[in-house]
Amino acid sequence: MKIIDTFRYARDAATGTPLRTGLLIIAMSIGVAAVVVLTALGDGARRYVVGEFSAIGSNLVIVLPGRSETRGFNPANLITSTPRDLTLDDATALLRLPGVERIAPILIATTEINASGKLREAMLLGTNSDYIRVRKQKLALGRFLTQEDLGHGAAEVVLGAAIRREIFGTTNPLGKTVRVGDRRLRVIGVLSEGGQGMGMTSDELLIVPVATAQAMLNSNTLFRILVESRSREQIGEVKARVLKMITQRHEGEEDVTVITQDAVLKTFDKILNVLTLGVAGIAAISLAVAGILVMNVMLVSVTQRTAEIGLLKALGATSASVRQLFMVEAVLLSVTGAVVGIALGYLGAAILRDIYPTFPAYPPMWAVLAGLGTALVSGLVFGVMPARHAAQLDPILALAKR
Amino acid sequence: MADSKSLIALKAIDRTFYLGDSQVYALRNVNLDINPGEYIAVMGPSGSGKSTLLNLLGLLDRPDAGTYQLEGRDVTTLAPDEQAKVRSERIGFIFQSFHLVPRLTAAANIELPLILAGMPAAERTKRVAQALKEYGLVDRAQHRPNELSGGQRQRVAIARATVQRPAVLLADEPTGNLDRVTGEEVVRLLEALNAQGMTLIVVTHDHALGARARRQIKMEDGVIVSDITHMPEQAG
Numbered sequence: 314m315k316i317i318d319t320f321r322y323a324r325d326a327a328t329g330t331p332l333r334t335g336l337l338i339i340a341m342s343i344g345v346a347a348v349v350v351l352t353a354l355g356d357g358a359r360r361y362v363v364g365e366f367s368a369i370g371s372n373l374v375i376v377l378p379g380r381s382e383t384r385g386f387n388p389a390n391l392i393t394s395t396p397r398d399l400t401l402d403d404a405t406a407l408l409r410l411p412g413v414e415r416i417a418p419i420l421i422a423t424t425e426i427n428a429s430g431k432l433r434e435a436m437l438l439g440t441n442s443d444y445i446r447v448r449k450q451k452l453a454l455g456r457f458l459t460q461e462d463l464g465h466g467a468a469e470v471v472l473g474a475a476i477r478r479e480i481f482g483t484t485n486p487l488g489k490t491v492r493v494g495d496r497r498l499r500v501i502g503v504l505s506e507g508g509q510g511m512g513m514t515s516d517e518l519l520i521v522p523v524a525t526a527q528a529m530l531n532s533n534t535l536f537r538i539l540v541e542s543r544s545r546e547q548i549g550e551v552k553a554r555v556l557k558m559i560t561q562r563h564e565g566e567e568d569v570t571v572i573t574q575d576a577v578l579k580t581f582d583k584i585l586n587v588l589t590l591g592v593a594g595i596a597a598i599s600l601a602v603a604g605i606l607v608m609n610v611m612l613v614s615v616t617q618r619t620a621e622i623g624l625l626k627a628l629g630a631t632s633a634s635v636r637q638l639f640m641v642e643a644v645l646l647s648v649t650g651a652v653v654g655i656a657l658g659y660l661g662a663a664i665l666r667d668i669y670p671t672f673p674a675y676p677p678m679w680a681v682l683a684g685l686g687t688a689l690v691s692g693l694v695f696g697v698m699p700a701r702h703a704a705q706l707d708p709i710l711a712l713a714k715r
Numbered sequence: 716m717a718d719s720k721s722l723i724a725l726k727a728i729d730r731t732f733y734l735g736d737s738q739v740y741a742l743r744n745v746n747l748d749i750n751p752g753e754y755i756a757v758m759g760p761s762g763s764g765k766s767t768l769l770n771l772l773g774l775l776d777r778p779d780a781g782t783y784q785l786e787g788r789d790v791t792t793l794a795p796d797e798q799a800k801v802r803s804e805r806i807g808f809i810f811q812s813f814h815l816v817p818r819l820t821a822a823a824n825i826e827l828p829l830i831l832a833g834m835p836a837a838e839r840t841k842r843v844a845q846a847l848k849e850y851g852l853v854d855r856a857q858h859r860p861n862e863l864s865g866g867q868r869q870r871v872a873i874a875r876a877t878v879q880r881p882a883v884l885l886a887d888e889p890t891g892n893l894d895r896v897t898g899e900e901v902v903r904l905l906e907a908l909n910a911q912g913m914t915l916i917v918v919t920h921d922h923a924l925g926a927r928a929r930r931q932i933k934m935e936d937g938v939i940v941s942d943i944t945h946m947p948e949q950a951g
Contacts, residue, residue, distance in 0.1 A: 318830045329818035624814045627775060628828040628875070629803020631796045708775045712814065 314634045323642035330614070334646060337603075337610050341650020342657055344600035345684040349658020351596045352680035353665065355589025360673045362581045366574060370448045372414075372545055373574040374552050376407070376538040376559065380568055397563045398534035401463045401523065406562060407540055410554045412547040415443040418463065419537040420526045426519060428480050428491035435476055435519050437493065439526020447541050450515060453477075455487045455502030458522055466524030470498040474506035475516035493519055494529050548573050593680060597687060603650065604691030611643050611699035615706075622703050623711025636704040643696025644689065651688030655681055721784075722882060722914055723749040723772065728781035730767055730937075741767040742778070743937040749916070751882070754909045756928035757918045764937040765918045766887065772916065773806050773885050774798045786882065803832045807876030809905075811888035813868045815860040821871045822847060822856040828879050846874040850904070866897035873904060877913070884908060886917045890924060902927065 327334045378399045404418040420439035425432060438444075442460045445452070457471055470493060477486055486500045504515050527533055542551040552571050560567045615622070625635055658676055665674040730742040741764045749755065757765045770776040771783065774790060783791045790801055815824050825846050829839045847853050850870045860868055869889065876884060886905060890898030902924060909915040919925050933941040 314831050314833050315835075318833075318836075322830070325818060620814060621816055624816070625827075625831065626799070627773065627802065627808045627814075628831055629799050629879075630831045631799040633796070634799075634831060709770050712775075712810065 314630070314637070319634075319637050319641050320645070323638055323645055326614075326618075326638070327642055327646060333610055333614075337606060337646050338650040338653055340606050341600075341603040341647055341688060342654035344596070344603040345651045345654025345688055346657035346661060347596040347599050348593055348680055348684040348687075349655055349676045350661040350665070351592040352589055353658070353662040353674045353676040355585065355592050356677045356680070357665075357672050357674035359582060359585035359589060360675075361671070362585060363578055364673070366578050366581065370539070370541065371574070372542045372548055373447070374540040374542060374548060374555055375572050375574065376403075376540065376555060377570045377572070378534070378568070380570060397566070397568055399538055399559075399569065400533060400535065401527075403559060403562055404535065404538050405463055406558055407538060407555055410551065410558060412543050412551045412554065414541045414543045415447055416541070417441055417444040417447040417539040418523050418535045419444075419539060420523055420530070420532075420534075421536045422526070422530050424494045424519065424529070426476060426480065426491055426493050428489065431480050433476065433479060435473070435493075435517055437526055437529070438518050438520045439523040439530075440520060441523055443541075444520070444539075447539050448515075451505040453503045453505040454485075455500070457502055458520065461522070464524050466522040466526070466528055468496065468498050468525065469501045469522065471502040471504060471518075471520040472500060473504050473514075473516045473518040473520075475514075476519065477503045493521070496525070496529055498525075545575075548575055589677075589680075593683070600684070600687050600691060603688075604647070604695045607643055607647055607692055608695035608698060610646075611639060611696055612702065614642070615639065615699050615703045618703075619706060619711045622706050623708045623713075626706075626708035627712060632704040635706075636700045639700035639703045640693070640696045643699065644692040647688045647692025647696075648685075651685045654688070655684060658684070720750065721748045722751045722753075722786060723747065724782075724784040725771075726782045726784075728771065728778045728783065730764075730771065730776065730778050740764075740937045742771070745781070745937075745939060747932075747939065747942075749914065751914055752909070752912050753914050753916075753930055754906070754928045755914075755916045755930045755932060756925035757916065757932045757934060758920070758922070758925045759934035759940075761920075762936075763934040765934050767937075768934070769885050769887055769916065769918050772883070773808060774802050803828060804879060805882045807879070807881040807884045809869070809872055809876050809884065809886040809889045811891035813860070813872045813892070815868055815871060815875075817860050820857050820859055821852055821863065821867075824860070824871055825875045825878055828875060832879065842878055846878045850874045864897070865893050866900055869893060869897075869901050870904065873901070873908075877908060881913070883914045883916065886915070888919055888921075889917065890919075890921065898924075 376399060401418060404416055407413060408416045417440050422437045424435060424437040426435045440458070441463060442458045445457045453474060458469065459467065461467070470491060472486060480486070480491070481489070486503060489500050490497050491500060498521060504518065506516060540551060540555055542548045552573050556567065556569070556571045559569045563569070622635055662674045662676050666672065725745055725747040728742050728745040732739045732741055745768065757768060759765050767776060771778060778791060782789055785801065785805065790798065793801065816827065819827070822843050826839055826843045829842060847856050850873065852867065852870060852874065855863060855867055860871070863871065884905070889905065890901055893901060905915055905917070906927070917924065917928065925931055930942070930944045932939055
């Protein structure tokens with residue numbers, strides 16, 4: 314029997330019972346669609362988080378005040394119980410370390426901006442002139458903070474795009490004076506729109522020199538210090554040096570946490586990949602259920618078509634031909650279900666992206682192939698038993714059935 | 716009687732079935748020689764072994780003892796796939812309940828043995844068209860079995876059985892599900908095929924049908940009790 318005829322015969326047999334075939338294809342396609350949509354969700358979450366972290370900048374070492382891990386009893390704890398804060402002097406010291414390209418101290422607070430008769434809440438970010446390069450952001454208008462001694466704070470401010478739009482509309486804000494908190498600051502620049510990172514948008518920032526921010530907040534501490542290493546390879550050394558330097562400056566107490574962006578990225582990547590695999594595994598259960606359904610339907614089909622099988626044998630079909638007919642039918646049903654399921658899955662992912670535009674819910678290629686492969690394999694595996702059953706039927710008994 | 720010219724030669728065939736712990740002798744020491752072109756009716760009561768004999772001749776069943784030579788070749792020892800090939804090329808089956816595939820059209824039903832034999836599509840189409848013409852089924856080619864009358868169904872079944880031009884045509888109660896007039900038509904069709912040289916073996920309860928055959932074999936309890944050959948004479 315020719316392969317094309319086998320396929321045609323199996324197809325006709327499947328379409329001969331439209332209801333049964335339709336239900337089976339729906340079951341299989343739901344299984345495959347579940348795999349596709351859930352992996353799209355998992356992989357979308359991974360991409361989202363990785364994208365957020367990459368947007369912070371590259372080759373970054375981040376210094377946070379306070380320890381995030383516990384070590385054994387340290388006599389120093391008896392005397393100095395609170396960790397020391399990060400200071401501007403710490404930041405200046407870090408800049409002198411080998412392998413460090415530039416640093417950006419960061420101080421963050423909420424504040425109000427008041428100008429041209431409008432009042433608005435905004436995030437105040439105190440930093441230095443290198444911030445814009447460390448964070449890889451762009452200016453839309455004017456200039457950024459000037460290079461100067463960290464301790465000296467000019468009365469200048471760079472506006473986020475949203476602030477500029479809402480306070481000034483289309484008029485040129487450069488050179489205008491705005492009131493931020495209790496200070497009057499001159500607008501020197503505007504950030505371009507769409508900067509992201511660390512879970513916040515740069516559109517609503519007011520960027521001022523770090524000393525100015527400290528004076529406004531009446532504080533001498535820092536929220537973070539961003540350290541950019543000269544190259545990716547040096548990140549590890551820079552991290553060690555930063556930690557050593559801060560420890561030295563803090564009288565031998567290791568009271569800061571230093572994280573590298575790389576490590577954070579890798580960790581999230583790993584966690585979210587495992588998560589994606591997990592949900593794919595859960596979805597695969599529905600595929601297995603669909604596979605068993607294929608077997609059940611094929612067994613029913615063999616029983617219902619006993620006379621036909623007997624006839625085929627009387628007409629000269631070999632056992633192998635009969636087996637092939639039923640195997641091909643099972644595989645055709647599974648693969649059709651899988652293809653429909655992949656289409657449904659892509660549709661589902663597209664709807665998700667439509668509802669949450671910032672969430673990149675694209676089904677990963679491996680999941681699509683795995684879904685298709687699993688459907689094919691389950692068709693083959695669960696088709697074997699019914700096909701063998703059909704091939705082993707005694708033609709005399711099969712023909713005697715009416 | 717067993718000469719090398721005979722189409723079918725059965726020697727000392729036994730076939731036993733086991734029903735629970737009792738043995739049923741379906742065939743006991745059956746010896747039979749059939750020459751090419753014969754017209755044979757196998758008659759006998761239910762359970763006399765005539766259907767078993769037909770299944771055996773059609774290679775659907777294997778004897779427990781004895782040999783079966785078809786066209787001089789011992790077919791009892793053939794592998795299942797080779798037996799399938801012999802069925803495909805040399806044997807045509809006609810059943811009481813037609814056994815047409817309900818989802819396939821008349822033409823597709825006739826094409827089935829050719830598909831199973833792996834014949835190229837172009838040649839199949841030619842052979843099917845010819846068969847449809849020969850059996851007067853051209854305008855019924857695209858009808859499914861449930862749209863055909865009983866007589867038409869059996870004609871499709873006969874067309875299917877003969878499309879491979881087999882040496883032997885095995886018919887199991889071919890008129891059992893038909894009324895007298897259509898049954899008569901079908902029998903004439905089978906006799907016409909026999910007149911063209913095809914060996915025809917009919918299993919039947921119907922004495923009127925059996926009486927038309929030139930050679931009548933009567934069976935009882937798995938044994939051939941009489942084997943009468945009438946001299947060719949003009950049918951009434």
